Amino acid sequence: MAAKILDGKAIAQKVREEVREGVARFAAAHGRPPGLDVLLVGDDPGSVTHTRNKEKVSNELGMRGRLHRLAEGTTEAELLARIAELNADDAVDGILVQLPLPGHLREHRALDAVDPAKDVDGLHPVNAGLLALGRPGGLAPCTPSGCMRLLAEAGVPIAGARAVVVGRSNLVGKPMAALLLAHHATVAIAHSQTRDLRALCREADILVAAAGKAKLIGGDWIKEGATVIDVGLNRDEAGKLVGDVDFEAAKERAAWITPVPGGVGPMTIAALLATTLRAAEARAAKLPP
Numbered sequence: 001m002a003a004k005i006l007d008g009k010a011i012a013q014k015v016r017e018e019v020r021e022g023v024a025r026f027a028a029a030h031g032r033p034p035g036l037d038v039l040l041v042g043d044d045p046g047s048v049t050h051t052r053n054k055e056k057v058s059n060e061l062g063m064r065g066r067l068h069r070l071a072e073g074t075t076e077a078e079l080l081a082r083i084a085e086l087n088a089d090d091a092v093d094g095i096l097v098q099l100p101l102p103g104h105l106r107e108h109r110a111l112d113a114v115d116p117a118k119d120v121d122g123l124h125p126v127n128a129g130l131l132a133l134g135r136p137g138g139l140a141p142c143t144p145s146g147c148m149r150l151l152a153e154a155g156v157p158i159a160g161a162r163a164v165v166v167g168r169s170n171l172v173g174k175p176m177a178a179l180l181l182a183h184h185a186t187v188a189i190a191h192s193q194t195r196d197l198r199a200l201c202r203e204a205d206i207l208v209a210a211a212g213k214a215k216l217i218g219g220d221w222i223k224e225g226a227t228v229i230d231v232g233l234n235r236d237e238a239g240k241l242v243g244d245v246d247f248e249a250a251k252e253r254a255a256w257i258t259p260v261p262g263g264v265g266p267m268t269i270a271a272l273l274a275t276t277l278r279a280a281e282a283r284a285a286k287l288p289p
């Protein structure tokens with residue numbers, strides 16, 4: 001079987017247009033655009049690029065996107081004070097603390113300080129807890145939300161499907177598994193200690209690869225007719241961008257597959273902005289998202 005390509009670029013464009021319309025409606029109703037504030041501590045080049053992109057795209061869609069650059073030597077107290085200011089600012093609907101933070105700053109202290117109603121990353125324990133409990137009213141991390149949208153766009157049945165998520169990060173693996181479970185999949189989470197990962201992957205109707213290891217998952221690890229969502233973004237020996245899945249081999253067996261680049265990547269910012277709009281609407285209505 002030659003897989004159909006799940007075109008993240010095209011679907012992200014569709015999500016962006018939905019967000020653009022929602023932003024215009026919100027601005028007309030409330031006299032201000034939704035606000036997304038991104039905090040970056042330090043100068044990590046990858047993080048600088050990512051956060052600039054979040055600022056740029058949010059503004060392109062009519063939001064008030066702001067990137068706050070904080071010096072590498074920022075203290076925890078200074079970072080928490082900036083977060084408290086943004087929590088208190090009614091024009092701020094979404095707050096994102098870019099990770100990783102420099103080593104002297106404790107990630108959980110920063111993430112726990114964000115108002116859960118503005119936590120568009122879904123990393124506050126309240127939001128992670130609501131998702132783990134399968135309760136509505138929380139905000140979910142953007143990459144898994146984008147993956148769920150890809151599955152929905154392809155019309156992939158989730159209820160009753162066997163899903164394997166490779167990777168257990170708080171940003172992707174765990175929330176991805178919780179979202180799939182909330183949609184009634186039978187979910188396994190695999191990680192670096194998993195025995196016989198190949199055999200587990202071969203059972204997956206839906207395989208989500210989020211391990212961060214170039215071509216970890218070979219073509220013969222894919223069940224015939226599976227849907228493969230590749231969250232990985234790695235460089236191979238030749239410097240080429242590749243996913244966690246051996247795309248060329250896997251596409252011969254899968255029914256649907258995301259390419260790298262052009263699959264999950266473009267969905268991430270689109271999903272973040274959709275979540276920001278939802279957070280803004282919920283705050284304005286004084287309801288949980």
Ligand code: GUN
Nearest residue numbers: 096097098099100121171
């Ligand atoms: N670093 C890489 N991806 C992300 C993300 O989605 N959110 C945050 N806060 N940091 C990141």
